[in-house]
Amino acid sequence: MTDADFDYEDLGLVAGLEIHQQLDTATKLFCACPTELREPEAADHTFTRYLHPTKSELGEIDDAALEESMVDREFEYLAYDTTCLVEEDDEPPHRVDREAMETAMEIGQLMEMNVVDQVNVMRKIVVDGSNTTGFQRSMLVANDGEIETSGGPVGIEDMLLEEESCQRVAETDDGVRFSLDRLGIPLVEIGTKPDISSPEQAREAAQRIGMLLRSTGKVKRGLGTIRQDVNVSIAEGARIELKGVQSLDDIDDLVRNEVRRQVELVDIADELGERDAAVAEPQDVTGVFEGTDSGVIGGALDSGGAVQAVRLAGFDGLVGREIQPDRRLGTEFSDHAKRHGAGGIFHTDELPAYGVTESEVTDLRAAVDAGPEDAVALVADDPQTAEQAIEAVVERAETALEGVPEETRDALQDGTSRYLRPLPGAARMYPETDVPPVEPDPSEVETPELLTEKVARYEADHGLDSGLAEQVAYGQRWPLFESVVAEGVDATLAAGVLESTLTELRRDDVPVEQLSDTHLRETLALVDGGDVPREGVEDLLTALAEEPDLTAEEAVDREGLGGVSDDEVREAVTEVVERNADQVAQQGMGAFSGLMGECMGALRGKADGDTVSSVLREEIQKRA
Template sequence: MTDYDYDDLGLVAGLEIHQQLDTATKLFCRCPTTERDPDDSTRSFTRSLHPTRSELGELDDAAVEESRVDREFEYLAYDTTCLVEEDEEPPHRLDTDAREVALQIADLLDMEPVDQAHVMRKLVIDGSNTSGFQRTALVAQDGAIETSAGPVGVEDLLLEEESAQRVEERDDGVTYSLDRLGVPLVEIGTRPDIDSPEQAREAAETIGMLLRSTGSVKRGLGTIRQDVNVSIAEGARVEIKGVQALDDIDDIVRREVGRQVGLLSIREALAARDAGVGDTQDVSEVFADTDSGVIGGALADGGSVTAVPLYGFDGLVGREIQPDRRLGTELSDHAKRNGAGGIFHTDELPAYGVTDAEVAALREAVDAGEEDAVAIVAAETETAELAIEAAADRAETAIEGVPEETRGANDDGTTRYLRPLPGAARMYPETDVPPVELDPSDVETPELLTEKVDRYHSEFDLEAGLAEQVAYGRRMRLFERAVGAGIDATFAAGLLESTLTELRRDGVAVGELADNHLLGVMRLVDDDELAKEGVEEVLSTIASDPDLTPAAAVEEAGLSGVSESDVRDAVSDVVDRNADQVESQGMGAFSALMGEAMGALRGKADGEIVSDVLREEIQKRA
């Protein structure tokens, strides 16, 4: 990956962090916030959405582009789905618990809460909300975090409802699940104070640590998303949506810088050639007898092949601007947004069944010369016309340089076009929810995770690495409940971080183990009703049947406690079977016999007790 001089390029970046809150109920109704399996859906309904004008009569560009694709949205509902989620009933008041967590986060970010939270509607017509908009409220402003490269300002903190979960996308529509819709979410926007990929990642890590310090945010894939705003001096602001992993942020920034540098280089080449974009036209006749499966299939279905001449673009449409992504990929992204499968262009033809003769005929049909390129779309006629116009528009912006836009993050660190940047026309007041007075005076500042690590190390004598694992782990609150109930801290930490990890690696369904299961098993060990050596088997038993109580799982696993006399009898049998080894090795036989003795007792007895009895029995015979 190219290493750029980011100061010289004038890199400016900012973050938008979206984090789900772990509250019992949703933001505007009392439905639970638990994730559901789409297979558990009890019914579904459909909606079609269209853009509406703002209070000033304006239409948002992003919403207009989204509406060009005619799609129907299906929503999977559950036994917990209510009329608010279906947009058949007005939203209720802002959830109190969500407000308190948001104010805690504002305190950690050194932000100033607003006096009143006013709920606004944000126009969203991609189907991710049944109402066609997302509700959001400003909670606090003007904060800051520290990074090793200097402070990064935090501009605003908003409390909003999460969108519905996308389950399936089809040519004619999208299926969403309503279990996620309405889950409380905070959006944290930094100022554009970030000037390197490394600082972007560090800022995101710092904010993530502060969020988890509340103990009231959801954990797991999809519960936190990072959007990154990136621009360079001669480029443009680009918002990159949906960065799932912190580890990807610095690569995303680097590759977006590289994309903008590449587009600026293409702009210079196009300017030198006095490039332009011609009129779109139907070129179906050129491919009447084609052997191309894609083109021939579209024509056989009654579709068309549309083309646009790109004057001066020869060799530039195929130029790479990100790994495995070219200017032609950018044109293709815009065509796809209008329903086409993509584009072909002459920088990559002949290929895909298109012959040299067809390429020559195509160039002649659109009056393209040697320095020119041609892009084509093969699809249903209306789709082909819309798609080639979209590709032509994107080619026009290539002449100008880098377009402002919203892009989506790909798994490999590259990005793809999503839609234009949204404007102010997408936001207007929510009249169904009254303003809420915010009182931060009763908000308790949470202990930072970094402080927890130090406390776990000093107070509970946990090894530093284990203390960090527990503090930053998903079950931190359970650990604190356990030690608060008198459970040995080292045992609790080892069970939650080491034992569960080992069981997961062995294929045990650890996700089925609820907090009450784990705490119950810890209490059985603490009450000497279960040996530590039997913990893994009991947890495995519960994972296979989560309806079992920990005590019932001990019985099911055959690990009910044994008396000391039973332990002595079992150990004596082991020593008797190995009498020759004991006679010849004495205590040197201890390690081998200890393993055999524990196996004979199958985790029913504590290892320390077994160890003491075994030493006695060996000494008697030695």
């Protein structure tokens, strides 16, 4: 069955979103440290932690945290000159950042949510190293909202204010290296109700929420500052959390591929039931592969490793069945094995291959008593890893008999996903006793103007065309645009420079990130006032980007970008025309285009193009 054959209503597709957005506050959520990211090379010291799961207030340990803790890893943290004791978990957290709380309330108003009477901070157990404490601090701020989509309204279940996790830098021999500069940045998590019934509606809902978030003007922009999780299930499947979707463009493909995966798994379970399939106990089959030509298996054995295998009764032909593009049931088994340190698995649906011979496959089947209807999966690694990995394969194979297991999956860039961990439960939450409750007052904040409303206003008030108005409104510099226009700068000039010109310079590898609002404000004032021709804007901004310590006036003087008089323009144009007298005599106004470029080059961007054009036409007409 292809994706085009799916009737999502008939399948009972239900989906919901969790949107995680960093807030652009001056300081972090529970301390006064800055919220800017730095390069790992800027770290000035490191420290390590080993994390273990704790019981909730009900005395339970979360399954996801328990599985994570079974992987023995050391976590190394890169700290900076601004890193404080709160970030290192050597001091209790401070009070909740006021700016973050106010921004969260603004977002809640845009989604028609009800702000809670009292905000209480909770601890959410996380032992994957992404937080030095072993938990993430989170608090419910608002609930029960709604957004509109073309497929109908989508309810907003809740909005949490949380601290961002550490940034993963690299895998190490002993574990994982993280950077602390991202830890503690305020983050809102917005969860929709399961009202989404198609891949297209999922994408549209995410786009709508993204627009509302950016309407505040108080959220961070750029790669990694917003992440989407998508919860997907079909009637005969199970709830799956697709974690870490980086791009809105990926959401509909991820939903389609997850629906396909669940449809395939349900079909596989039905066929396994008809075959009366079962999963046997694992066995050591190291002897089968003595002297093997397989590089993977031989390498493991040469290092003192072992080969563990399991007979999957009735699984023949199904382990290799594709359930997502380029991903099979065997890939699912392999994902689970990898969680325990193995490099992957082999299975008989793909063998003989990878140096494993036909005779070795025959001997392997005999060793585990596998018949023609059976499949065999095997792991080659050090003895402990091989045992743990094959047990993980056994567990996943047993769930294949039942259908679709509930789990959290890692969203991949190709629109597919892989197993990450079990679906977390309520046992991961318990109260934070170090931070006092907050009683928010929604009357203290105003509802921001929507970006869609801003676009309409720019068109009506400033005469911008719809495309340019949308670029400015959805861009990051609209506050500067509004400020300079209020000071009298032409709106079309300001919009064109802040959007089109900066984009062109960025494509030409000009370091525009070095340009401050002051640089841009001064440049626009000089151009609007006629002190610098519009043709000189790119040269001026390039000079400022390359030497940010200069003022705009200093850059104009150094680059010689000041305007020229009308007499100087006519003198330069006359010289060009006389130099090309024969061409003018032969072509008349047909020579205009070529001579215009030559004139602008002679004036080096110091004159306005309209002025040069007018003078050039006059001089050509005199001679024609």
